[in-house]
Amino acid sequence: MKKLLLRPPSLPSTRAPPHFPTSAATSLPEDFSSSIIRDKDLLGRSPVPQSINLRILELVDAGSVEPTSKLYAQLIKQCAQRSKPREGKLVHAHFLKSRFFDNPFFHISIIDMYCKCGSLVDASKALDGMPVKDTVAFTALITGYSRSDEPRSALELLPRMLGLGLKPNGFTFSSLFKACGAVGRLELGEQVHCFGVKLGCDGHVYVGSSLLDMYARCGKMDEACSVFDGLGSKNEVSWNALIAGHAREEDGEKALQRFWEMKRCGFEPTHFTYSSVFGVCASLGSIEQGKWIHALVIKSGQKGSSFLGNTLLDMYAKCGSIEDARKVFDQLERKDVISWNSMLTGCAQHGLAREAVRRFEGMLKLGVKPNQITFLCVLTACSHGGLLSEGERYFGLMKEYKIEPEVEHYVTMVDLLGRAGLLDRSQKFINEMPIRPTAAVWGALLGACRMHNNAELGQFAAERVIELDPHDSGPHTLLANIYASAGRWSDVARARKAMRASGVRKEPACSWVEIENSVHMFVANDESHPQVKEINQMWEEIHGKIKEAGYVPDTNYVLLRVDDEQERESKLQYHSEKLALAFALLNMPRGATIRIMKNIRMCGDCHCAIKLVSKVMEREIIVRDMNRFHHFSGGSCSCGDYW
Template structure:
């Protein structure tokens, strides 16, 4: 008996003349190799469809039904579709691809009742589905119930644990598998190395590396890329580079792993050089490549290179996905270009909580407290729920801008969203109260904390004491920090500076002596500047730079000119017991001053110069740059002065208002230098003469 079905109205079967059979449909008629039936018979008004023939489009595989839950399974139950192992495999692969755990469970239930419930291929597909859909416990249960297992089974379970943040469980399985005589393949090693890179120490990873060599996979590009990534996650960049350059062939994944490792470690120059090398070898950057390179540019303040990479990404036709957009935004913010950061934020098609957090961080870094508040309120209006990082960003912005009431209000607002304050949140409140001069309130707040105050909390209080020159409270806070973190140089330096600024040189000397005896070393101050796509670093009193004499001479010229218009070296920032002349000499060659002099030597008029520093900017440097800005008008009087004061200096750093910039305990300050239009006027005047 043949059943006549109108193809235009049939609710059960959708056929496209067999064309789609070659691309993505399932075709079943006893077996997958059956010929496609010819539905173009003699009858022109009505097509003929044998119920035993069925073409199911790929998009209909997981079509829901009221009976079994899936339409395809209903066809099997109703006899319209002949059972076949391929059906279950295709369904499970589709569930895995789309992350459909609920539908995967339905297929699993139906498969258990089928005649194929012992097929190892389908059992492995189930294992893989549970792992990829975020249910490693179900995968483990499946694994334990399997009557037989092969290498694919072990690899699927190891991968399930590795991809679901269960690295210890994955690492425990590996030796068990070896003891049973199974030989790992490239997929096994890739997954176990990912797990090894997620545990606290590198011991397991190095042991797995030994097995990689023993089994002959050390030249495999996929395993090699996983090794590079594993070593990079432990900041073992020498080992990561050794593996990378030992690979006979490389791909985008191996490049991405090494670039990301350098970016995470703060070695931006290495990451950027690798990106250029990747281009020369004709590898196409991925979203992950660009994300890592933008992070690298942000770490060293390489704004111009960051802009070039941004333009390269746009020209290559890459879509601006959310996580890459967030790293671009962060790069512009950290490199001192807040306007570019805003443009990127406004162009994001979809703004998630990370996007808003990045914008809040940008506002906080540039002292735009009120704008950060507006941004935060807009975020709440759009329905994005803030997380702990969001509150940390807005509290930091309030602290840097001196918005005491707003900061306290937002701290209390955390309760509404069920967010328990972490140590970092308490630190920002102590910093907020301390900057406002409420040292007694800050101390009471610390003592009322529901958790034990960490060294960072007392460190913030110590910074406030330094700011307001409170020696007694500063000494008390320093003692608390020394107890909790005796090897941190920052508190030692702060306490020494508190004593020195008050003229208590003997106490300052004792602190320095204690540092020496404890082996605590002060982090050296250094500044970076980007010139012609190269980053140059300077340290205070830099004698090793090849252009040392030129740089020193240039700064001495600048210093001489600004003294004529009112600059007086602020020797109170030299916290050493030396005479006045020696104090002035100590101020002369600070790293940011040398970076500026070098930039003026090697950049054309009208260039923008951005200097990044690893610690707070010195108060004297801050004052000198301010006087240089006020002295820019003197370019009209003499040509010599005009060549020196052809730029205006604006502190745009990362810690709040300009007035408090050099007092901030945070670590990064940007000096933005904008060329004057007056140079053009001067040149015109010279032509007229």
């Protein structure tokens, strides 16, 4: 077992004054008020009834209503709250012709209104039209860009701002850090950080929260932790940023530690907090932690949003409890396309192809429009369940919904045909694809060749994968395994030599099991666990029982050249999932469901052995490998041996 240690946090070093990206000043091509008036004409021809705001403006035009600062402020506020940018343009036009034109407050409010309505081009024009520009106006537009899908534009505004002699404030820096994190510009973010320190704007909690989020999004968790620890006061936003950062870096253990620390410090988790930790529990397969945290959500009295419900559903499905996933799905007040996709994914992962098809058909009957992910989910389910005709029909159905297949859909179709043993059809499908096959496409064919022991086609597919992705160890390993199953040991040696020559390394197989909130990890022939003697004795006892029940070791899964048959059989007995299973049987209560996770595909011999263990030990055993879940019970598996 390995224990991961974090390096001690370090503060970013002080650097020279920042060098920001430059951009040409935006020019106003035409009179802005004229364009707004033209929009008014368009609105007048629209079949949509005019709103109260437009009626008020008509009364102002007629002289029936006196325009006041309070009136303009209220109209701008309503346009922002109701996201009505076209009405906002009309208000803007009136304002430009009013006696309040010189009031900077209204210019800033209009910029803010356009930003909240998503009309960033209009917001930029409004800034250009200001008679006197100030720091607050620039900050409003920078904030708008940082919250949109145009964060680079936020960064490009800073040199313009500095060129006018305007100094950023704390809110400006907060938005700039958000933009740097969104585009992954660590070097620029560090320069902005140094600039903020120079201006004394780094001490506020909202600035610090944005700063640590920037470092976390750029993968610099040591710096993020250092910023967090240095905050004079912390809030939910800073805790969320730190927890989400650990989650993104796949340091689930640290993310969960920070979550419980947040609770101990008296901070109430938000939906964003829970979403991050549910994602962590899903990646770790930690259902016990997930259930505890789910109970906290219920206890807190927070009304579950569809966003949180979807992450909870996904967590239960990925932790092996499809029953709990179904319950969460059924209890959702509002099921959006993401909810349906999460449920379909869960069905696919658990080998419930027929259920996935039923739910997909039900989704269509309810009028929920599928998207590209929906089709990918149902196609994956068909592939895992061997539903060839259904999969081909749904692939064709994408055209009816005007959804263009992406490479992932083609990969799934190659997998669908290949799993069914239709290797020639699978290769023909690849050759007729309208897009160039990727490494993943050829990899799907290679995986099918491994299942059906087709060395010749497997070699061809492996060469295509290696050509397109020379740093992937997968094709070398699969090809070596195909040769090993066929007893072609010279070819095995050649494949492994090619892998070493390319500098790629195979990921070592490991399995882990969670017991009482502690995760125990095993590799093949593991001697490092404190209970190693008891574990080995337990497996020897189990091995004897399943042999009496008909277990015959499948030595085709011995991927090393061993001539002695007895020695070949012994090589199979201490695979990582078997050790994890023996450990769980030693330490879990009688009758409790055993959940094991594995980082690569489970081997066929272990699959056969665990089926019989579930029968002779009368236990439900769930194994999650890199492809799917296997539910073992009573001597059979949910995959129907089609996997």
